[in-house]
Amino acid sequence: MSFFNNSQQAPPYSDQQLQYAQFQQQQQQLQGSSIEAASAPQQPPAAPAEEYHFPTQRLRAQQYPNRTPLVLVVCGSFSPITIMHLRMCEMASDWVRMVEDNYEVVGIYLSPVSDAYKKSNLAAAHHRIRMCQLAVEDTTNCVMVDPWEATQPRYVPTAQVLDHFRHEINKTLGGIDSIESAERKQARVALLCGADLMHSMSTPGLWSPDDLDRILGGDGGLYVVERHGTDLEEAKEALSKWTDHISVIPQGVPIDLSSTKVRLFLHKKMSVRYFVPNPVIDYIIENNLYGTTKEDRATYVQLVNGKAASGSETA
Incomplete structure (x- = not known):
């Protein structure tokens, strides 16, 4: 018997199928409401929560001009x-x-x-x-x-x-x-x-x-x-x-790892150390993501992040 329940794994291509189905449905809704939208009083656009800036801080200058x-x-x-x-x-x-x-x-x-x-x-x-x-x-x-x-x-x-x-x-x-x-x-x-x-x-x-x-x-x-x-x-x-x-x-060294498996490990209160960068593990715990809760925070800190419940490093 497999340690993990296969029913928890998503079927092949389900993500992409869901994306396109949602997009098509949204387009139909937009087309169906276009007449009403045109006659409705125009409202000023809502201010964005945070102004968008395209990130360029690590965009490199080209070193080889012939490429x-x-x-x-x-x-x-x-x-x-x-x-x-x-x-x-x-x-x-x-x-x-x-x-x-x-x-x-x-x-x-x-x-x-x-x-x-x-x-x-x-x-x-x-x-x-x-x-x-x-x-x-x-x-x-x-x-x-x-x-x-x-x-x-x-x-x-x-x-x-x-x-x-x-x-x-x-x-x-x-x-x-x-x-x-x-x-x-x-x-x-x-x-x-x-x-x-x-x-x-x-x-x-x-x-x-x-x-x-x-x-x-x-x-x-x-x-x-x-x-x-x-x-x-x-x-x-x-x-x-x-x-x-x-x-x-070519992958070279096979790594069979996915976000789905990481979430499953977290759900089972198993360590995801070396699967996920340490700062991300800390963030998941601090924000109670993927089933982590304040009640069992000490367990997660100790088992998932490799630290003792008190916050001190283990030997």
């Missing part, structure tokens, strides 16, 4: 973020540096999904943004967290998220700086993901052809990290139209 600057975007729930999300960024950076000598990674962005995603066990957007920020705080890589998608009132399809990054980087910023020239260069913006997302893209009817072309065509692309035991050949064949824009990155 195309590359910005990678990781979309996901990040509920919570795990070391696998961070490893994906490292593996992609290594791959581009060692294999694709026509590109240069100048920035990697984590883009948490909005609360409109309505996924079960999804922590509030402000918590997921902060956990991602804590996770990348001490990294020396060019990884940043963009809160734009997470703060939208409606679900934003992946194609539109990438359009947002292309606009901010190539239009608003005017491109990427170079250490050898005052002229900015237009960046390629590509999606970085795991094998499961690529499989979902190859599933008929799940992604619209227009969205796939906006993600994979033109100056876009897909960098996908293999998962141990997952065969991507069928997915590659289904997406053969964009073969030249898809890079499959």
Whole structure:
């Protein structure tokens, strides 16, 4: 008998199916209410809770002028973020540096999904943004967290998220700086993901052809990290139209870790140390996320974070 109950695992592609179903329903609601909205008295827009600023603090200047600057975007729930999300960024950076000598990674962005995603066990957007920020705080890589998608009132399809990054980087910023020239260069913006997302893209009817072309065509692309035991050949064949824009990155060391498994460990009051960055574990406990409560806080502090209940380090 398995230690974990398989019924608690989500069926394949359920996340993507839910996202698109919600988006389509929202579009229908908007179209159905357009006449009423046009005749209704116009109200001034509500002031945003916090003014948005596109993060650029770790966006690197290009060092190799003969290469195309590359910005990678990781979309996901990040509920919570795990070391696998961070490893994906490292593996992609290594791959581009060692294999694709026509590109240069100048920035990697984590883009948490909005609360409109309505996924079960999804922590509030402000918590997921902060956990991602804590996770990348001490990294020396060019990884940043963009809160734009997470703060939208409606679900934003992946194609539109990438359009947002292309606009901010190539239009608003005017491109990427170079250490050898005052002229900015237009960046390629590509999606970085795991094998499961690529499989979902190859599933008929799940992604619209227009969205796939906006993600994979033109100056876009897909960098996908293999998962141990997952065969991507069928997915590659289904997406053969964009073969030249898809890079499959071997995982090297198999790491079978997901946010779902981390939440299950927390639910069972088991340690998630070395699965999740320590600052994120502290944040989860402090904010009583994923079943952690004030009543059993001492247990979590001791077992999950490796500290004694009094807060002193254990031997």
